[in-house]
Amino acid sequence: MNLSLATRYSCTERELVVSDNSDSKEPPISNKQPRLSRRSFVKGAAAGLAGLAISPSLQAKSKPKGVAGNFSVLDASKPGGIDLYIERKDLLIDGKVGRPITINGSIPGPVIRMKEGREALMRVHNRLGESTSIHWHGMLVPFNMDGVPGISFPGIDPGETFTYKFDVRQNGTYWYHSHTGLQEQLGHYGQLIVEPEDDDPVDYDVEHTIVLSDWTFEDPTTAFKKLKTMEGYYNFQRPTIANLDDQVKATDKGLMEVIGKRLNWDWMRMDPTDIADITGSTYTYLLNGRSARENPTFTAEPGQKVRFRITNAATMSYFDFRIPGLPMTVVNADGQNVEPVETDELRIAVAETYDVVVTLPDDKAYTVFAEAMDRSGYARGTLAPKEGMAAKVPELRRRPMLTMADMGMVHGSMKMAKKAMGGEMEMAKPVKYEAHDEAKVSPIKNRTELPVKDLPTMVEHGPDEHGPGSITMAKNAYRQFDEPGVGLGDDNRRVLSYGQLKVLETPKDRRPPTREINLHLTGNMHQYIWGFNGKKWSESQMIRFKYGERLRINMINDTMMNHPIHLHGMWMDLYVGHEYGKNPRKHTVNVQPAELLTVDITADAPGQWAFHCHLLYHMKAGMFRTVAVVRDLEGEPIDAEA
Template sequence: MGSRLFTRRRFLVTTASSALASYMLLNRPALAVATDAARAGNFGELDATAAEGIDLYIENQDLLVDGSIGRAITINGSVPGPVIRMTEGKDALIRVHNRLPESTSIHWHGILLPFNMDGVPGISFAGIPAGETFTYRFPVRQNGTYWYHSHSGFQEQRGHYGQLIIEPAQNDPVDYDAEYTVVLSDWTFENPHNVFRNLKTIEGYYNFQRPTLANIDDQMQATGMALGEVIDKRLAWQGMRMDPTDIADVTGATYTFLMNGKAADENPVFLAQPGQKIRLRIVNASAQTFYDVRIPGLPMTVVQADGQNIKPVETDEFRIAVAETYDVVVSLPDDRAYTLFAETMDRSGYARGTLAPREGMSAAIPERRRRPMLTMADMGMMMNGSMQGMDGMQGMSSGSHRSMEMPMDRHAEGGLPTKNLIERVKHGPAGHGPASITMAQTAYRRLDYPGAGLGDDGWRVLTYSQLRARERPPLRRPPTREFYLHLTGNMHKFIWGFDGKKWSEADMIRFQYGERLRINMINDTMMSHPIHLHGMWMDLYAGGDLDTNPRKHTVNVQPAELLTVDVTADAPGQWAFHCHLLYHMDAGMFRTVAVVRLLEGESIDADA
């Protein structure tokens, strides 16, 4: 299919039609369901760089999810879809057959490819109409662990996702004896359109962990505060019209949490003999859920982040944001089972599996921890260069702690600095209207901060400050232009956006072809946002330098955080740039990036 550029109106028509079809389908009268329905989690494996390519069949299907019938979107009859393998240096050939009564799509998350193969309806192609076939064909220019998913409506929430593994053309620097796919996700038996409507209608609809009179004693015990201190703290949050338990929009109140399509009591088993080096390729394919992953009693060595090899880091636990991938290597020291435990960030549930020498084995399931609460540090409350109040310096990264007033766009002929970047910026006088009801006084780097609810157990927890590229990525150079981008939101109305604007209200962001560009993201909200740029790598400033800072396709921006990425604009066309929390993206936290010849120009036609 030829590359065609799309207007916002055309995009809205395309996505609205898909959403309406999904809504009507899922709200049809309930039908009798056969008792022999297939179980979720029975997926296969395909090689997309084989000479004949592969075929994927997208359709609605009744599946057993956690023992109950759910109406899912399956890929080749399964949720997740099949593991798709490719080999670096070859061409991928994938025929997608749409058997749904609505348009669909597949986005190859983190893959560098021509923009008209990227799979975003209304941005890079028109979508795959009902009953039709679309052929994806592109050269494979990288290796590592990635994933794929629908970019149409809420199809991703209904099971339209799977893992993607690309074998390196040369020897793999990671040493392992066996590998396993681990796809984390969230599932609801509710219609996703109802979930979205609930979020828009009632603030905190799925949050049943809010501070109340009934749990005030629990908070006193958890924090060690006296009654008056707890009441004062609650009144302070109420005065800001904020809730310190706003950790997750959608929780275990409606979600079932899955590992490879299976709920916790179904316990998927990964066979491993003592002494073997086992590589776990872990993908967070959730719509909304962050997971804290650990194997009690067993250290993990992180060897890849977002498909890119990093210098190995041994840790006990890591938080994986929506759309991120981490590869870890583990080794069983003895002939017994160990629990692979993925606890949700808000502690409302968990997914789990078992590493064991034999089928049928299991290990103890850890007791769930108290749900975390946000602090003044998450509001960027700073005084005299330190965090205000009892929260101390929580989340401040080490370094010079230089600060500055926030600039707007800035150009530097000789190149911008690439190490020892400023540690914090003041918000400045600009507001972002009713679409942003929180603005941290100061945004600061939180590279050493593991996230709310982590780091207090005595365990080692992975942070971005520990990520270092195994080798210097090619063509990396200092950027010559930078701009600041605010992540904004209004929880009361469930409006999300960039710089106070929803996608429907905003202009395209322009990258000049060939430039090296810096984006300083400032999170003005109290929620973490996994931000994904299509088609180009983001080089994350993690406290290192041009040689060592890691490359990522998705970066998690924590509350009140200043997070910096550098981008080489080497991919002509139009690309999506968005929060990967599905309901945040649909509510407006999405922009179109146009790679242009001149900054005031239109997108470069990739076929021209």
Template sequence: MTDKLPPSRPKAITRRQFLVATSASAAASYMLLNRPAWAVTSDMARAGDFGELDATAGDGIDLYLENRDLLIGGQPGQAIAINGSIPGPVIRMTEGKDALIRVHNRLPEATSIHWHGILLPFDMDGVPGISFAGIAAGETFTYRFPVRQNGSYWYHSHSGFQEQRGHYGQLIIDPAKPDPVDYDVEYSVVLSDWTFENPHTVFRNLKTIEGYYNFQRPTLANLDDQMQATGMTLGEVIEKRLSWQRMRMDPTDIADVTGATYTFLMNGKTADENPTFIAEPGQRVRLRIVNASAQTFYDIRIPGVPMTVVQADGQDTKPVETDEFRIAVAETYDVVVTMPDDKAYTLFAEAMDRSGFTRGTLAPREDMSAAIPEQRRRPMLTMADMGMMMKGGMEGMKDMKGMDHASMEKQMPHPTGDELPTENLVNRIEHGPDKHGPSSITMAQSAYRRLDYPGAGLGDDGWRVLTYSQLRALERPPLRRPPTREFDLHLTGNMHKFIWGFDGKKWSESDVIRFQYGERLRINMINDTMMSHPIHLHGMWMDLYAGGNLDTNPRKHTVNVQPSELLTVDITADAPGQWAFHCHLLYHMEAGMFRTVAVVRSLEGGSIDADA
């Protein structure tokens, strides 16, 4: 194998070439995806046996990617292992130093590694067809970049469905200055989802049969269950179901892929395998939690132990004590807990749709465990969740938390050149005429801010639940200023055909989004669908409007946009090159919810030479 340094300007790749490159060679790799039970051998390694490497020390590190048979929850399957395991090793770096990482591709197909949330030159970002050509089978690629930040992040493949097969790991960057977070011990907590099915089969099932993995739909058999859960009469339940049917919607459409095929993992292990995190009574434990799932949102809690959130997406936040929080795909949260006593406590991660869970144990000794919480009833979306204004008025709005009704009639302005407001932004906008065609069929009447909304199925049991409205930057990020340009971006989808996109277009049909170099830009994301979408921008921070101001609004690399939500982010376009901008639900991204962003000299000109 030979080292292959990236060219300064990647060769242009067409969309068709990109799709062929990321899928054609994958078939051979998936043919042996699963192993029959008789193929299990006593020396077969188990998932979850990963180490730690420092990419900013000495001569860098080496990562070896290969297909490997692993026991996952006691069952044999073929994963894409990084240095022998899933997840891959925890990669540590130190702020202010240079990272050097050699990736050796021993797979029979092309691969890549994207350093999620890391600021770096665009040709080190690791997205085939956007920022480089990918790493061909049998080749080695060297990533080299300065480390300009600190915090908890992660890395993963950006090639086909490799992420679903275990191609991910955590990345921790130690600060150059003293860490503002006080703790005694720390642990990586990598949440993920695994399927023994071929991911291409999963995708085909989603495209072929709507709700293929949703076994919790309303049926005649569960009419009584719904009556008992809601307190409604039989007639009221039937009328509610008919109203959803008339809109061609399903109130149980919480997750596309569920526990019907997924095995839920914590650090590569199932709930039965129960990974343990050791801490003595009185110690402050820092848990660096990343959701490396392909599709699964998790609700995190430690019954009997409050958690203090100290970091979101690698950025220090003012401490917030909470009992539970929902972590979207690709988000990271650092929490600190104080070990109360000489007992075991369960770190419980429950799938948002309640179709399964994983767990670990926080304990003073190995081989201890605590009670596993009873799984909660799966949530159902309401008309308020979907922004449906009954009878065209304010009726039905009473359940919409966090709304300022006095500002509802204001419309979203779109000035250019002048500074835009940064506080007290409008809370609701009318959708207006639908111009997004057949690729958007679940449009709500309005989009509104949901910063105080914890998410479907949370907040009704008396526990404190973290919301975006509680996140505040510990210190004002440098060079933050008001934006002078804005545009709306609609998140659209057709569940029946499993088509996802922005503004009604799939990536293959869309144009490049242009940011002007140096500008301060606002994007108003408007979710026209009935599903949540974690949206990730590569190469640049998104400053989330969370109800604060320029000093306090948090900075994130991934923002979760809930059904019918209006969510605003401000961006400084300070990263020349081409970047990916997409939903981080893997199958949504593959189905079209992806755009290319080009940072250009002017909105009328071409791309900037990244080496200039």
């Protein structure tokens, strides 16, 4: 394999934001880029990576404290394993002194490599003054190695060492991070690469790691309190009387029409600029720990195929990723090989990973551009044949605005779930999915196989039945797997959608499911409460899966926000209308506003697991559930070691 590793913000006047609410019982979440040939990884990993190139002035300032982005590469499958040291350390981040939580002295932490078919061994030493943890995101591990305090283990106390050890049963690009409090926001994350036991189906010459993240010099607990105290605290792009004329010009609508739409949003107690809760007003967007002005460089020779392993390790920020002038071929999503898809841009939700291959065509520099979804800033690097080269940085696009369509009120031809009949268009009849109730689970012996194609395209919500934990809700929710997302698809660029993803090889277990669970994604933005079916984690029941069963979860997003939903310990097979065996397999799925999204799951992992929104402040505010894989749906959670 080969390997190359290794930045802020420009606020437009245009859009953003919103909400979360503190749970009294919070969920237990508790510039130089070296390039190695395929054959030189082992040697290179042993030697470590050279430091990133930075300006002499910044270098001088950094001597006493170090600079973010100087991370190493470790091989956790080697005899004796590896040691990881978690501690606070003064580092220069975007030229200013911060005090992040570092892993082996860096943010991101070291790239950890493993080998499929071998054992991985990691000793984690806690040098903090508080408990910590590491969760191996997307990895199939015994539940007591999953690293979620209060769910799968007690956590790692100050001064203690915890040894993670498990057999590696997969390959691909993953990542790791803290599952304790808000430590992830403080820099506690890194990329994880699992090399395949057999030949890699991806053809490439040079490999580079890209870890995208968001950093704030504020204390994360202070940021959370601000969100609870004032809705839209970080949204400086909200509609006001002062910018009314700007909106008229930008939308090419009449003044009264614009005012009318604003009144509609006010009536629904919503804001069309609610794209991100926390924005570039406080965030510095980082690529491999470096800000845009620090511009980390990825090198390759003209004609070489470059594999970028991209991880969104941000806490709250979605990124729209592109390399202007170069088409990208998507070859891997969430660690799973997919049939190659050529595209110009992709949106990467929080906690997702994508591998893309690009060919450097000539002796020129190209900008690696990751634009925040709300357009409040960007991270940036350069792909070039040598150091010191740079390309033009694209201007930030106009910030997107939510529409009534994003709340299920009105939808265009793609979102109306229509079908052609006799030359006319007939709107599909909506169904209704009642919220899951653990007290009403039917005996498994009475079940039959559920359909695996032509699933309902639209769900009618009906009256509000989720209580104070949900103050906004879509009238209808729609399948949106062919939609690129708000703010994308209108500039003639090809944009990746879930509907384009097909697994390269059909997984072993693609039985039709026999049971379904309906979860409404709900929120009260004014109080910053987030949850499922109107309940925070502290108010909820454990969701039980029967060991060995194949089941379905329908997620209905009643909010105006995107939510990246992550299930620990098991894969989610995402329904996108393909032949059933070709539907993509993911560990994190993004659910768009007013979207109906369906995943099928094989309950093959005994123990207790976390299931949650991966927006960190939403998770803290209650959008979290505990899943127990049990022997019997009438019994208690099983002990995986029994």
